[in-house]
Every structure is written in C-alpha cells, then in structure tokens.
Amino acid sequence: MISNRCKYALKALIYIARQDKDKSILSSEISKDENIPKKFLENILRDLKNAQFLTSRRGAKGGYRLNKDPEKVTLIEVIRLMDGPIALLPCVSIMYHQPCDTCEAEETCTIRDVFIEVRDATLEIYRKTTLASLAKKKNKLSL
Incomplete structure (x- = not known):
C-alpha cells in the first residue's frame, strides 16, 4: 500500500x-x-530535494523547481524513496530482499511465485509511468 x-x-x-x-x-x-498539510509537505519537499528530484531557492523568487526532466522521473523512483520496498512480501523484493520467516525454502514456496508475478507486473507499470505522463493526465482532467 502507498x-x-x-x-x-x-x-x-x-x-x-x-x-x-x-x-x-x-x-x-x-x-x-x-x-x-504544510509542515508535512515541507518535510517531503526536503527529502525530495535531498534525493535530487528538486532544487530550492530562498528569497523573493524562491521556491521549488524540478531538478530532473519529468520524462525521466518514474513512479518507481518516487515510491522507493518515500516508502521503500514495493514487493508485497519481503522474500520477493528485488531491492530489499529478506528471507521469509514462515517458509523453510523459498524455492518450494507455492505462494511466492504468484507474488513474484504481482511484483513484476507492478514494477513494469511503475517503470513506464513518468512524472510527465501523470502531469499531462492531470492537465487533461483539469480542462
């Protein structure tokens, strides 16, 4: 869950x-x-800045700007930064793999394969969804 x-x-x-x-x-x-909420947002923006998604400037013309081309920022990058692992089970996570404490052997686990398929399908959608595509969709919905 996000x-x-x-x-x-x-x-x-x-x-x-x-x-x-x-x-x-x-x-x-x-x-x-x-x-x-403003305070919550400020912490989020700071983390996005520290991760090089944003730049910020103080003063009269201050504020935040994108530091990366929105066509190159994928959903997967933002989700991993904010929430960490994407997989539903730790034993199928690519970036944050941990052995499952309820299985004797991952190779023989019957539910693991299904969760690998879910992970792969989810990752594919996240990889091909860019910030630019989401912004364009929002623009269309706002018309």
Missing part, C-alpha cells in the same frame, strides 16, 4: 511539473492547491 507521504510527494511533484519550468513554486502554494 503511504500518504508517498501520495503527497507525487501530488507535489506533479503540481511542480505542471508549472512553467523556469518558475519556482512556493511550498505554501502547493500545500493550499493540493490540500497537503
């Missing part, structure tokens, strides 16, 4: 991606327009 933290990060990134790329966006604007 956390609220991850959903808010995606909403903020999509919001910024929809703006003029030369314009810095204030956290207060994102908070108001996307209905995200």
Whole structure:
C-alpha cells in the first residue's frame, strides 16, 4: 500500500511539473492547491530535494523547481524513496530482499511465485509511468 507521504510527494511533484519550468513554486502554494498539510509537505519537499528530484531557492523568487526532466522521473523512483520496498512480501523484493520467516525454502514456496508475478507486473507499470505522463493526465482532467 502507498503511504500518504508517498501520495503527497507525487501530488507535489506533479503540481511542480505542471508549472512553467523556469518558475519556482512556493511550498505554501502547493500545500493550499493540493490540500497537503504544510509542515508535512515541507518535510517531503526536503527529502525530495535531498534525493535530487528538486532544487530550492530562498528569497523573493524562491521556491521549488524540478531538478530532473519529468520524462525521466518514474513512479518507481518516487515510491522507493518515500516508502521503500514495493514487493508485497519481503522474500520477493528485488531491492530489499529478506528471507521469509514462515517458509523453510523459498524455492518450494507455492505462494511466492504468484507474488513474484504481482511484483513484476507492478514494477513494469511503475517503470513506464513518468512524472510527465501523470502531469499531462492531470492537465487533461483539469480542462
């Protein structure tokens, strides 16, 4: 399941991606327009900045901008940053694999194969979904 933290990060990134790329966006604007608690959003934006998704500037023309091309930012990157493992079971995780404590051997586990298929299908969707595609979809829905 995706956390609220991850959903808010995606909403903020999509919001910024929809703006003029030369314009810095204030956290207060994102908070108001996307209905995200300001303090929570500030922590999320800091983490996105530390992970190089965003740059920020202080002052009169301050705010946040994307640091990466939205065509190159995938859902999988943001979800892993905000929530960690994507797999439903630790024994099928690619990045965060841990042995399952209820199985004697992963190779003979009958449910593991199904969860590998779910993981692979999910990862494929996340890999091909970009920030740009989500921003375009949001623009169409806003018309």
